[in-house]
Amino acid sequence: MPELPEVENVRISLERLGAIGQEFADIELLSPRLRTPLKKQVKTKLPGQTVLGIRRRAKYLMFETEKFVVLNHLGMTGSWRKVNSEKDLIKHDHVIVTFRSGLRLAFNDPRRFGLFELIEKQNLANAFKSLGVEPLSEEFTGDFLFRLTRGLKAPIKNFIMDQRRIVGVGNIYASEALYRARVKPTRRAGKIKLVECENLVRAIRDVLTEAIAAGGSTIRDYRDSNGDTGRFQQRFLVYDKSGEPCTSCRTPIRSKMIGGRNTYWCPKCQH
């Protein structure tokens, strides 16, 4: 479900709910495991700690306290929402966080690909050691992408979705960015020219920035922690548009599985 723009909007919406400055009072773990087993230490160690900030790295959310970081990943179907009483709890609510003020947040995740882990602050770097570059950072340039891709034979689409290379881009924004950059998703990463790398970097930055501003994309069930859907799905140019005319040349959009996931592109505009 959530790629960088959706995670960023969940982060912002949690801030708007007033989560920053809140002191943890109680953590309820209602399921044995998400991506990894939920550990009881969060129940003993977190109460008394105050949320100093909510940050994002890649598609991870971090609730930062003085001693710890609560690492949270939304997987495909994870979401947060405010709950007022036990009556508001629904199927697949796996973690209930109650703050001293009375504010209560529930983490819901039907497919349980999400993550909720307490880590010591000094272990944060280790937890993120295999993550690639943030696409909205200054480090992410055409030169950088060009150097990183030399010699690689995998499709460029797989490359930009590989979180060890570039973080935050998932299946939707990969197709959208490649279309904007006019680069065919099946091209070998190592064969992409410098000027194309520059175009692709610009396309990735633009599409992510626009999607953040539009509240992310809601295909089926994405909501921010306020229950709001995204609006960027209305501006998709190729994703899930198989057979529809390209907005530029009217050629029908094609689709096929690349890297195990459905991929969309214009066979005429993209080379």
Added chain:
DNA sequence: CTCCGATCCTGATGGC
């Protein structure tokens, strides 16, 4: 190291 497919899990959808 690189690359690819299988795997974790539930729910929605479409064909028969």
Added chain:
DNA sequence: TGCCATCAGGATCGGA
């Protein structure tokens, strides 16, 4: 109506 196969915004693991 039921049953079965397929697919879904992700990440990780193993083997080639």
